[in-house]
Amino acid sequence: MKQIKGIVFDLDGTLYSNSEFASEIHHAAVRSIANQLDMPLHKAELKLQETKRLLAEQTGREATLSDACADIGADLHAMHKTIARETNPDIYLKEDNNVINLLKRLSEDYSLYIYTNNNRQLSKKIINTLKIAPYFKKIFTIEDYWRSKPDWQALETIFDEIGILPEESIFVGDRFDVDLRLPAEMGCYVFLTKSIDELLTLEQFIKGLN
Numbered sequence: 001m002k003q004i005k006g007i008v009f010d011l012d013g014t015l016y017s018n019s020e021f022a023s024e025i026h027h028a029a030v031r032s033i034a035n036q037l038d039m040p041l042h043k044a045e046l047k048l049q050e051t052k053r054l055l056a057e058q059t060g061r062e063a064t065l066s067d068a069c070a071d072i073g074a075d076l077h078a079m080h081k082t083i084a085r086e087t088n089p090d091i092y093l094k095e096d097n098n099v100i101n102l103l104k105r106l107s108e109d110y111s112l113y114i115y116t117n118n119n120r121q122l123s124k125k126i127i128n129t130l131k132i133a134p135y136f137k138k139i140f141t142i143e144d145y146w147r148s149k150p151d152w153q154a155l156e157t158i159f160d161e162i163g164i165l166p167e168e169s170i171f172v173g174d175r176f177d178v179d180l181r182l183p184a185e186m187g188c189y190v191f192l193t194k195s196i197d198e199l200l201t202l203e204q205f206i207k208g209l210n
Contacts, residue, residue: 004189004206006164007106009136010173011116011123014193015099016130017174021092025083025122029065032082036074047072061177066117066148080119080142087122095131098200103135105203113162114139115171117148117178138162150182172202 009015012022034044051071055063069079106112112135116123120141127133138161145154159166166187173179173192180190189209193199 003168004110004170004209005168006111006113006162007170007172007202008113008115008158008183008188010171010175010179011114011118011126013174014172014179014199015114015132016093016096016126017196018092021087021089024087024092026065028083028086029069029079031086032079033069033072033074035082036078037072061150061181062175064117064148064178066142070148076142076146080122084119084121089122089126089129093126093129095129096196099196100131100135102200102202103132107135111162111164112136113158115149115158116140117142119143150178152182152186155182155186170206172199 012025030041030044030048033048034041037044037047039047048065048068051068052063052065055067055071066076066079069076103112114123114127114136116139118126118141120139120143123139123141124133127136127139140154140158142148145151145157147154149155159169166183167189169183170189170191171180171183173190174194176190176192180192184190191202191205193202
């Protein structure tokens with residue numbers, strides 16, 4: 001195997017987990033879609049859920065919020081502006097010293113990055129709330145390319161920018177189809193984590209690669 005040089009983390013559901021905050025993001029998206037399409041909130045909610053279901057059937061993978069927004073015909077930029085404006089991670093999130101210490105140790109040996117479907121403003125607020133900003137060299141958000149992951153073109157651009165080959169990287173995420181399947185197909189190592197406890201075993205996974 002090639003030497004691992006970089007680790008690319010998903011953000012929401014990976015570096016933190018909070019169902020109440022996830023619900024707040026979802027409801028902000030629904031409000032944006034309802035306003036854009038001039039429909040009641042309950043109808044926008046049903047439309048969003050049905051669209052995600054149909055997209056999952058068509059693609060064979062979990063549909064993202066951004067995928068569904070675009071398919072419905074709502075403006076993705078406007079939806080993310082609403083999410084950034086109307087959600088507040090400070091209410092729900094707090095730093096986790098175990099995660100902070102993990103990232104601090106990893107950053108001593110590897111270049112760390114975040115790649116998220118979230119927008120830049122909210123991602124920055126989340127990262128600052130979690131107190132993990134110092135450990136990441138760069139944060140890639142939906143606003144860099146306006147192409148919801150998984151997206152081959154966006155990933156190739158990211159590899160070009162960070163100067164790391166796929167086989168020299170590990171991708172870490174909580175949704176295999178969205179965060180990890182495409183990187184794995186490109187030759188990356190992948191680590192699926194469904195909880196913070198699982199995330200904290202990442203160092204053991206890396207040792208197992210050697």
